[in-house]
Amino acid sequence: MHVPDGFLDAPTSVATGAVAAAGIAVALRGARRELDDRTAPMAGLVAAFVFAAQMLNFPVGAGTSGHLLGGALAAILVGPWTAALCLAVVLLVQSLLFADGGITALGTNVTLFSIVAVGTGWLTFRGLQKVLPKRLSLVPVLAGVAALVSVPVTAVAFVGLFAIGGQAPIALGTVLTAMLGWHILIGIGEALITALVVSSVIATRPDLVYGARGLLARRTLEIRTPTSGGAAS
Amino acid sequence: MRTRTFLLAGLVVALLLGGIGSFYASSHPDGLIHVAEKTGFLDSADDSATSDGPMAGYEVKGVDDPRLSGGLAGVVGIVVTLALAGGLALAVRRRGPRDADVDA
Numbered sequence: 001m002h003v004p005d006g007f008l009d010a011p012t013s014v015a016t017g018a019v020a021a022a023g024i025a026v027a028l029r030g031a032r033r034e035l036d037d038r039t040a041p042m043a044g045l046v047a048a049f050v051f052a053a054q055m056l057n058f059p060v061g062a063g064t065s066g067h068l069l070g071g072a073l074a075a076i077l078v079g080p081w082t083a084a085l086c087l088a089v090v091l092l093v094q095s096l097l098f099a100d101g102g103i104t105a106l107g108t109n110v111t112l113f114s115i116v117a118v119g120t121g122w123l124t125f126r127g128l129q130k131v132l133p134k135r136l137s138l139v140p141v142l143a144g145v146a147a148l149v150s151v152p153v154t155a156v157a158f159v160g161l162f163a164i165g166g167q168a169p170i171a172l173g174t175v176l177t178a179m180l181g182w183h184i185l186i187g188i189g190e191a192l193i194t195a196l197v198v199s200s201v202i203a204t205r206p207d208l209v210y211g212a213r214g215l216l217a218r219r220t221l222e223i224r225t226p227t228s229g230g231a232a233s
Numbered sequence: 234m235r236t237r238t239f240l241l242a243g244l245v246v247a248l249l250l251g252g253i254g255s256f257y258a259s260s261h262p263d264g265l266i267h268v269a270e271k272t273g274f275l276d277s278a279d280d281s282a283t284s285d286g287p288m289a290g291y292e293v294k295g296v297d298d299p300r301l302s303g304g305l306a307g308v309v310g311i312v313v314t315l316a317l318a319g320g321l322a323l324a325v326r327r328r329g330p331r332d333a334d335v336d337a
Contacts (some may be wrong), residue, residue, distance in 0.1 A: 001262065001263065001265045003265065003280050004278040004279065004281065005278065005279040005280070006277045006278045006279035007269070007274065007277055007278055012321065028325060030249020030280075030324070031325050032325050032327060035266050035322050035325055035326035035327065035329075036326050036327045037326065037328065038236070039326075040308040040319070040323045040325075040326040041236070041240055041302070041322070041323075042318060043318055043319065043321075043322035044300070044315045044318045044320075044322055044323075045240055045244060045247070045319075046314065046318075047242060047314050047315065047317075047318030047319075047320065048244065048247045048311045048312075048315035049246070049247045049250075049312045050253075051247075051251065051310050051311055051314040052247040052248070052250040052307065052310075052311050053247075053256075055249060055250070055251050055254075055255040055291065055307055055310075056250060056254055056255060056258045057259040057260070057261065057263060058258070058259055058286065059259045059261060060264070060308075063261050063267065064261055064262065064263070064264060064267040065259035065260075065261040065262065065263050065264075065267075066263060066264050067258075067263060072279070084324065085249070085321060085325075086273075086318050087317070089314055089317045089318040091313055091320075092317070093310055093313050093314045093317065094310070095281065095283065096283055096286075096311070097283070097286065097288050097313065098283075098286075098288055098289060098290065098291050098306065098310060099280075099281045099283045099286060099289035099290060100279075100290075100291070102279070102281045103241035103281045103282050104280075104281075105281075116279050121303075125245075140335060151324045155264070155265075158265065161337075162262070162274075166274060166277075167277040168273060168274035168276070168277045170273050170274050171333060174272050175268065175272050175274075175284075178268040178271060178272055179264070179265070179268050182264035182267065182268060184277040186264050203238070204234045204239055205234055205239050208236075208239070226254045
């Protein structure tokens with residue numbers, strides 16, 4: 001969903017630039033709480049991985065493709081504030097080095113990816129965690145659902161921005177229907193990829209999954225006596 | 234799995250995806266561009282200021298083979314992103330002893 005230059009008018013681009021800058025400033029402070037010696041390298045890897053995954057467009061219907069947004073994935077792996085920073089770095093590299101996403105549109109893209117996608121993904125994930133049993137095995141499933149939700153919501157956010165500053169007189173209902181339709185489909189792909197990646201990390205290093213913190217401590221506090229006969233947990 | 238092993242494995246996966254997998258990715262326009270095209274606002278797009286850059290569009294100028302060109306662009310992007318994001322994360326992180334309740 002990389003927005004090119006010119007889709008939105010200058011005042012809207014400037015405004016989203018300000019929103020993005022404010023978001024990044026807040027994220028820098030929040031990320032400090034999420035990052036330490038152990039988790040900082042993970043943030044670098046997550047950003048690199050999201051960059052790579054965003055190159056892998058998958059077909060979603062005749063003549064259309066989708067790609068991972070990565071907001072929910074990053075938020076669950078490294079925490080929402082760090083995720084916002086990771087996505088912003090990815091977008092910066094993409095727009096400056098590869099002309100993927102506009103330069104004047106950078107504020108728009110950071111707003112959509114780092115704030116809306118990450119925010120929706122994280123809040124959905126946390127909301128689900130609060131009402132469901134606290135189990136490590138549920139984390140990839142909830143991650144998938146959060147990812148599924150985050151994509152169409154981000155698409156609707158774009159339509160909102162288009163309503164404010166779109167540079168072509170297209171009926172909003174038309175744009176909204178089309179964007180929602182495709183991005184619900186793309187959200188399914190996002191959900192599958194997110195669930196797969198999160199479950200892979202949980203299988204190898206669950207302590208490096210921000211969204212699973214607290215669940216691990218719960219698990220390892222179980223005391224097994226030798227006579228219970230079970231294998232190591 | 235040791236952290237270093239894990240991080241290296243993750244990086245290798247990323248490099249394989251971006252360096253090789255990207256060649257097989259769909260070349261259809263993504264959802265937003267497709268919608269813009271069909272509903273009629275694609276023409277309002279302007280080329281970005283970097284669209285003449287040496288790696289614009291994930292193709293390295295001067296490298297003729299499309300696999301190599303795209304793969305190289307992917308690898309460069311991954312490494313640059315890793316360096317920038319990792320550097321930022323290291324700069325922002327809390328230093329010193331870990332929190333007591335963080336699982337080792």
